[in-house]
Amino acid sequence: MTSPAIPLPVTADGAGTRRLGGRLWYAVLTAAAAFGLAAWIYELEKGLSSTGMRDVVSWGMYIFTFAFFIGLSAGGLIMASSAEVFGIKALKPLSRLGVLSAAACVSVAALMIIPDLGRPDRILNIFVHPNWSSPLIWDILIISVYFVFSVVDLAVLHQHEAEPTKLRRTARALAYVGLPTAVLLHSVTAWIFGLQIARTWWNTALMAPLFVVSAILSGTALVTLLALASERWAGFSLPAQTKSWLRGFITVALIIDLFFVGCDYITVLWGNVPADRSALNLVLPGGAWSWTFWGEWTVGGVVPLLFLLVPRLRRLPGALGLAAFLAIVGVYIFRIELVVIGFVNPLTQYPPGNAVGTYNPATSSFQLAGHYAPTWVEYGIVIGLVALFAGMVTFGYQRLRMASAPARPGRPAPDK
Numbered sequence: 001m002t003s004p005a006i007p008l009p010v011t012a013d014g015a016g017t018r019r020l021g022g023r024l025w026y027a028v029l030t031a032a033a034a035f036g037l038a039a040w041i042y043e044l045e046k047g048l049s050s051t052g053m054r055d056v057v058s059w060g061m062y063i064f065t066f067a068f069f070i071g072l073s074a075g076g077l078i079m080a081s082s083a084e085v086f087g088i089k090a091l092k093p094l095s096r097l098g099v100l101s102a103a104a105c106v107s108v109a110a111l112m113i114i115p116d117l118g119r120p121d122r123i124l125n126i127f128v129h130p131n132w133s134s135p136l137i138w139d140i141l142i143i144s145v146y147f148v149f150s151v152v153d154l155a156v157l158h159q160h161e162a163e164p165t166k167l168r169r170t171a172r173a174l175a176y177v178g179l180p181t182a183v184l185l186h187s188v189t190a191w192i193f194g195l196q197i198a199r200t201w202w203n204t205a206l207m208a209p210l211f212v213v214s215a216i217l218s219g220t221a222l223v224t225l226l227a228l229a230s231e232r233w234a235g236f237s238l239p240a241q242t243k244s245w246l247r248g249f250i251t252v253a254l255i256i257d258l259f260f261v262g263c264d265y266i267t268v269l270w271g272n273v274p275a276d277r278s279a280l281n282l283v284l285p286g287g288a289w290s291w292t293f294w295g296e297w298t299v300g301g302v303v304p305l306l307f308l309l310v311p312r313l314r315r316l317p318g319a320l321g322l323a324a325f326l327a328i329v330g331v332y333i334f335r336i337e338l339v340v341i342g343f344v345n346p347l348t349q350y351p352p353g354n355a356v357g358t359y360n361p362a363t364s365s366f367q368l369a370g371h372y373a374p375t376w377v378e379y380g381i382v383i384g385l386v387a388l389f390a391g392m393v394t395f396g397y398q399r400l401r402m403a404s405a406p407a408r409p410g411r412p413a414p415d416k
Helices: 012-046 061-085 089-117 124-128 135-162 168-194 207-233 240-271 274-283 290-309 319-344 376-400
Strands: none
Touching: 012 376, 061 089, 061 135, 061 168, 061 207, 061 319, 061 376, 089 135, 089 168, 089 207, 089 240, 089 376, 135 168, 135 376, 168 207, 168 319, 207 240, 207 319, 207 376, 240 274, 240 290, 240 319, 274 290, 274 319, 290 319
């Protein structure tokens, strides 16, 4: 039997420690963002040859991280809107936190595209001379709409917290609009891959449903981690019923996600079409990229399910947070597998191979099979943008007071 929590006085030393911790956190994020900016400046000077991308594998870390953050964004808004649309009262305390994470994620996802372009000075050409038959243009349009919607929704939800009666209908209407908008966002992103007929690894009708369910999985897992972090460091009390709903959301989404991926694998294995099998063989055990298979199915699949479903493991301290973190890792590994494997086997494989696009006297300028490994430039830029995301969420949480539930006894409320 546990003893009741005793409220502790807020001492000057405690407040000072929190302020010092906050400053150190922002200092670390600023340093990481500065490193990312320096890496981007270096890339602008040296060109995309400073990255691991070449003519054969022309999409890399920027694109699979972009798709990952789009999923996080869509999933956050789906979870937040579901609380209102389906009347899930247990999730309503996390509505603003979900919308905040959605706005931050879509902002970072949009910025992730810029270093991949190589010539950002020509980005206006996309808007001046758009090709409306390209899913890339559809994606840019829906990302822009989604960002504006997320900011408006966050502002309304924040004001609704202060005046619940006045903006009740507006908040509810935005939830009904936000749910299909989030689904459309990740569906359009999926069509960038799924509508490429020549790339059999991507050309499947399951691509959009798979992207949507993985968005629900990763977005809910992200909001769960943010809520648990606020409970640990900001005095936010996360009700047991809310944790139960989050656990259920993650469990169901993870099972459906693995089911969809498994269906795709079985279809390729059963059809045994050489072009399809050549890509899958790289992923299955024994293949050059088999680590993605084990990472997705074991680290990001079976292990988190054990912590979510097995009663003894589920009761362990931090089990929900660990399962959410591993689920996010699994989704990110799947994005790596999806993007890179689609390029590793070129569409034409005749000697001397495909031009790499750069010259190196020590190696051949042609490849029969693609190779990709991110360079420090790519890691630096991605780390910098992740730091930007963390800074946006931290600042938004502190200024907008995302924690709408009462502070936990014995913990001071978060600083304004």
